[in-house]
Amino acid sequence: xxxxxxGKQTFQFSSVPVITSWASVVGPKEGEGPFGEQYDLVLTxxxxxxxxxxxxxxxxMQYSVELALEKRGLLPKDLxxxxxxxxxxxxxCANFTARFLNTPFLGLYGACSTLAQGLCVAGILxxxxxxxxxxxxxxxxxxxxxxxxRTPTELGDQRPLTAQWTVTGSASFVLxxxxxxxxxxxxxxxxxxxxxxxxxxxxxxxMAPAACDTISTHLEDLGRSEADYDLIVTGDxxxxxxxxxxxxxxxxxxxxxxxxxxxxTIYSPEQDTHAGGSxxxxxxxxxxxxxxxxxxxxxxxxxxxxxxxxxxxQISAFQGESIPCIAHAVVLEAGRGDR
Amino acid sequence: MTKQQAxxxxxxxxxxxxxxxxxxxxxKRFADLxxxxxxxxxxxxxxxxxxxxxxxxxxxxxxTVVKNTIMAFLVGGAICLMGQIIKNIFLQNGLAxxxxxxxxSSMLIFLGAxxxxxxxxxxxxxxxxxxSIVPITGFANSIVSSGLEFKKEGYIYGVGAHLFTVAGxxxxxxxxxxxxxxxxxxxxK
Numbered sequence: 001x002x003x004x005x006x007g008k009q010t011f012q013f014s015s016v017p018v019i020t021s022w023a024s025v026v027g028p029k030e031g032e033g034p035f036g037e038q039y040d041l042v043l044t045x046x047x048x049x050x051x052x053x054x055x056x057x058x059x060x061m062q063y064s065v066e067l068a069l070e071k072r073g074l075l076p077k078d079l080x081x082x083x084x085x086x087x088x089x090x091x092x093c094a095n096f097t098a099r100f101l102n103t104p105f106l107g108l109y110g111a112c113s114t115l116a117q118g119l120c121v122a123g124i125l126x127x128x129x130x131x132x133x134x135x136x137x138x139x140x141x142x143x144x145x146x147x148x149x150r151t152p153t154e155l156g157d158q159r160p161l162t163a164q165w166t167v168t169g170s171a172s173f174v175l176x177x178x179x180x181x182x183x184x185x186x187x188x189x190x191x192x193x194x195x196x197x198x199x200x201x202x203x204x205x206x207m208a209p210a211a212c213d214t215i216s217t218h219l220e221d222l223g224r225s226e227a228d229y230d231l232i233v234t235g236d237x238x239x240x241x242x243x244x245x246x247x248x249x250x251x252x253x254x255x256x257x258x259x260x261x262x263x264x265t266i267y268s269p270e271q272d273t274h275a276g277g278s279x280x281x282x283x284x285x286x287x288x289x290x291x292x293x294x295x296x297x298x299x300x301x302x303x304x305x306x307x308x309x310x311x312x313x314q315i316s317a318f319q320g321e322s323i324p325c326i327a328h329a330v331v332l333e334a335g336r337g338d339r
Numbered sequence: 340m341t342k343q344q345a346x347x348x349x350x351x352x353x354x355x356x357x358x359x360x361x362x363x364x365x366x367k368r369f370a371d372l373x374x375x376x377x378x379x380x381x382x383x384x385x386x387x388x389x390x391x392x393x394x395x396x397x398x399x400x401x402x403t404v405v406k407n408t409i410m411a412f413l414v415g416g417a418i419c420l421m422g423q424i425i426k427n428i429f430l431q432n433g434l435a436x437x438x439x440x441x442x443x444s445s446m447l448i449f450l451g452a453x454x455x456x457x458x459x460x461x462x463x464x465x466x467x468x469x470x471s472i473v474p475i476t477g478f479a480n481s482i483v484s485s486g487l488e489f490k491k492e493g494y495i496y497g498v499g500a501h502l503f504t505v506a507g508x509x510x511x512x513x514x515x516x517x518x519x520x521x522x523x524x525x526x527x528k
Binding site (some may be wrong): 035051052112147151153154156157158159160161162195196197202205208209224238240243244248264275323 | 403458461467485
């Protein structure tokens, strides 16, 4: 019997690792959004002075790690492990950032759930005593994702109303086994849910069942109800996915009042992104720029952070495969030590 | 996962194990059995998927068909009008009808490429949809946007290999249909 596992899919971190530092870097469009002032760095253009968008995304990720380390007065060599992922083939941004940092590195791929996945893995490693300090990053870039998954960026096509806008942004977090910061108390690892949605322009509908499954399993595993949380944050379901999630949760008898979707809040309605934001960067930068600050200020005591990922590839989409989706959840609580 | 699905998963694993160990006629029997289980698994998943998709469909925002159609008509019409004006200018300046048509096409392709290059054609496309894709300027846009996009991978593996990613299907099927139509015309004449 696994000692630190509760129920079907939830891990308990009794030593309570803490998030001690975080930083976010975003592109200009995100900078114009509702959290504009709260990001650590807003790039003036989406190329960040680089020749290609891929290089720009990599730089964004690197800057976010450097800023997070600097805030805590650490250097890359102080990290026992670095966990990172992005949306590009073979997670190149993460690989090149790890090359820069020169620390032991495990690459992650969880599509837009990468950050939540990273926090789960970091929690496990810290709880297990395998590391003292772990860095976690996730990034996405509108233009790199667009050219990889869809069409050339300058093509004059019309996006359907169900489509989401990939966020240009990266956020990094430093987690430590001991220290003061935001507490990571539980992690729920999700299962793949695939209810046959194959429209790659409608990821919200595809991902909603995975989010519902993970949230309901988490609550059941811990014997908690949604009332135990100040907020249940979903990564990037967007308007459509969030509405479906509300319906699915209601069917299961769970109130959806506290659902907060990063894909909806990251842009203001005037920015006309259709169904909202998406991408690894979406939940990552909203967590780093806004939510974690709310926890630190004790505006929220405890939130459930659910990263949602649509694990499709361009090849699987063209071959008519449906979209396998996953959601991982972590429980974040207002700080230890600074109370 | 329902009880029945869990049971099928278990059976599938068992049968596959037996199949891997068996040989000849017996192996084929196990393979048939395994395929039968796989079909059954799909049969069970289908209704679940259909039920979910009909739930999800209720939340999909309706397409703005009327608005899109009107915008496509206006912008598409405007592009064609512009083409006619350009052609008339060429005609007035002494080009023959056929030459004027070719010159007009070149001019429109240039304009499509130019506005793609300076970053306006995608903004027009967002509003106009088919209105700016269907005319020849849209064809220019599809090629130039691919060219711009893949320039960073170099002129051979990037631009050369990817120039027709969007326009390619149009060329392939356009050529094929024109051959078919030509054949029909030839024999029906």
